[in-house]
Amino acid sequence: MRVLGVDPGLTRCGIGVVEGVAGRPLTMLGVGVVRTPADADIGPRLVAIERGVEEWLDEHRPDLVAVERVFSQHNVRTVMGTAQASAVAVLCASRRGLPVALHTPSEVKAAVTGSGRADKAQVAAMVTRLLRLAAPPRPADAADALALAICHIWRAPAQNRLQRAVAAQHASKGRTA
């Protein structure tokens, strides 16, 4: 399973591609950041993010795109930009018919470090270890995108089991109705 993780942002949109299955060593296929100038208008910034995400999708042909789920508990201005960058990433994936999975920051942290409240350094350290990298991923912002992809690969089996269970229950209800 090849997952492209996106840590959305207008100024820095982290992207990381990881391949593997739960329970086996994972492989990093690429990591980077799509940047747009903070003083540019929102329109050209979103166009630049779309172009950047498209290039990553073209190059790596992932099976699925995992995007950080945006909450608004943070700074209002930042959150709006994050929501907009995230919309572009989701749009690019969906337009190609790729499934999109959303994971919260705490789900991602818990998946890779065991704690939903881990800090950035801890996440970067675990990403480095889990992907067997010689050094922490550069740029640092992109470590979160790799963590998202890892989180998805590890959570996917549980989610699939859950979805099958729910579907089976619905089907059984349908039969008794």
Place this chain on the structure above:
Amino acid sequence: MRVLGVDPGLTRCGIGVVEGVAGRPLTMLGVGVVRTPADADIGPRLVAIERGVEEWLDEHRPDLVAVERVFSQHNVRTVMGTAQASAVAVLCASRRGLPVALHTPSEVKAAVTGSGRADKAQVAAMVTRLLRLAAPPRPADAADALALAICHIWRAPAQNRLQRAVAAQHASKGRTA
């Protein structure tokens, strides 16, 4: 000047096209709503909004797209969806090289009713009068998109004068430096 106004939303994205210049009677060229099912995933919803906005742009070839500026003082869940729908509209316009203008809800209300705190009915009533429509625009949600377009046409001359004044001041500073 032909302006396509967008009142962004995931469930209902209002669109209205108005042609005219400040100080002259305005003409409505079209009004409608792009809808997406509330129970669908975010990806297909954003793809549907992109398709809808593209169709409106293809049909009406506006000179500019005016989009409501999103604030997060409202319901958190709604605001995220609004920010994402707005991102798609801005992206569609910018990708074609069209200028994008953002106006706040209170700017729009003040422009068409004289009060930044006018209610929806008052805005719809003024849109109907200003565009000389036989009846209030249907669906009602789309009246806000028309109001955005009207707001832009009326504010544009002032903004242009302001921009020219700022540019002139910069140029004069440049000469004395």
